[in-house]
Amino acid sequence: MIKLIKPYISFDEVKDEFEGIFESAWFTKGKFVEEFREEIKSYTGAKHAYLTTSATTALTMALKLFDIKAGDEVIVSDFSFPASSNVIEDLGATPVFVDVSLDTFNMLPEELESKITEKTKAVMFVDALGNPTGIHEIKKICQKHNLPLIEDGACAMGSSELGVRCGSIADVTCFSFHPRKLLTTGEGGAVTFNNDDYVDFFDIKLNHGAKVENGKFEFVDYGYNYRLSELQSVMGIKQVQKLDSIVKSRNSIRDEYIKELTPLGYTPQSISKDVVYNVQSLVFVVPKDINRDELVKYLRENGIETTLGTYCLSGTSYYKNRYNDVQPNAQYLEENTITFPCYDGVDIEYIVDKVRNYSAR
Numbered sequence: 001m002i003k004l005i006k007p008y009i010s011f012d013e014v015k016d017e018f019e020g021i022f023e024s025a026w027f028t029k030g031k032f033v034e035e036f037r038e039e040i041k042s043y044t045g046a047k048h049a050y051l052t053t054s055a056t057t058a059l060t061m062a063l064k065l066f067d068i069k070a071g072d073e074v075i076v077s078d079f080s081f082p083a084s085s086n087v088i089e090d091l092g093a094t095p096v097f098v099d100v101s102l103d104t105f106n107m108l109p110e111e112l113e114s115k116i117t118e119k120t121k122a123v124m125f126v127d128a129l130g131n132p133t134g135i136h137e138i139k140k141i142c143q144k145h146n147l148p149l150i151e152d153g154a155c156a157m158g159s160s161e162l163g164v165r166c167g168s169i170a171d172v173t174c175f176s177f178h179p180r181k182l183l184t185t186g187e188g189g190a191v192t193f194n195n196d197d198y199v200d201f202f203d204i205k206l207n208h209g210a211k212v213e214n215g216k217f218e219f220v221d222y223g224y225n226y227r228l229s230e231l232q233s234v235m236g237i238k239q240v241q242k243l244d245s246i247v248k249s250r251n252s253i254r255d256e257y258i259k260e261l262t263p264l265g266y267t268p269q270s271i272s273k274d275v276v277y278n279v280q281s282l283v284f285v286v287p288k289d290i291n292r293d294e295l296v297k298y299l300r301e302n303g304i305e306t307t308l309g310t311y312c313l314s315g316t317s318y319y320k321n322r323y324n325d326v327q328p329n330a331q332y333l334e335e336n337t338i339t340f341p342c343y344d345g346v347d348i349e350y351i352v353d354k355v356r357n358y359s360a361r
Ligand SMILES: Cc1ncc(COP(=O)(O)O)c(C=O)c1O
Pocket: 053, 054, 055, 056, 057, 080, 081, 083, 084, 126, 152, 154, 155, 175, 176, 177, 178, 180, 188, 189
């Protein structure tokens, strides 16, 4: 089977550090966590970085930072993984779904403007499949309306727009280190931002509500444990150090697919020329006469693992039943996009050959 993903990390790379951690029995809150934080800051250009257990917990913390609660509305891109809206829903607030571009798959600025009300308390821009195209334009709209911009950059570590890396564009950016991402720690995530005023909140909330005063814990608030471990941080450090070469290699694989698949009528996700794209997921819109689900099935029967692009949040059963506000472009993309395997050594020729055979049937 040609698998959809292949991690960019091997046991050999982490073995020595893992042995050291086991010998010292220092598994949490140690030097590797600090080093990984520093690496993330220096890679993204963000002034501050905190590690979390996932993008989901990172996003929850970002919403809590802005005091999102019942009665509030948070505007969110509709083409994403349900975690983006789940975290809003979980706080009792209302996710307001904004439709996306059929080209970039990202939030449409004019749609965003039309959905802002006096209940809107924040905007969550999702870098669809790692693509930040348009985020600076969205940022301008947020600034005009005095709304915080939370970037769901779960997929976007390694991407940038206008020369600014994801992680230092929005007010707060949240990353995921799930195995589907370029950089994986098994599970994991991070929050980055530039504003010094947010530091206390994250220091305290991510430490069970404790402030450390004169070496003593003072529990000044309630809080959480969403920490990443030392072992996970070692994995992260190893990958962030080679992220640029990973991004480069994925882009050349993407170019090869584009060369082969566009003549067959497949359209790649459109990336602005101002963007460096990490190619977190290599997604194409299938031709009009192709049934995506049938194609995925056919490819699986031929030993190739593919999947849908991602989800139309407003069209999932839960959100459709609750809000009945399905966004047409996002729905179209959920039904008509396909993700192809994208990593060094993947047999593009074989995959394209099977796609061609399917189209010719
Ligand atoms: C856009 C987006 N947001 C959030 C998440 C949730 O990430 P995690 O699994 O790290 O919680 C994902 C996961 O795939 C995602 O793609």
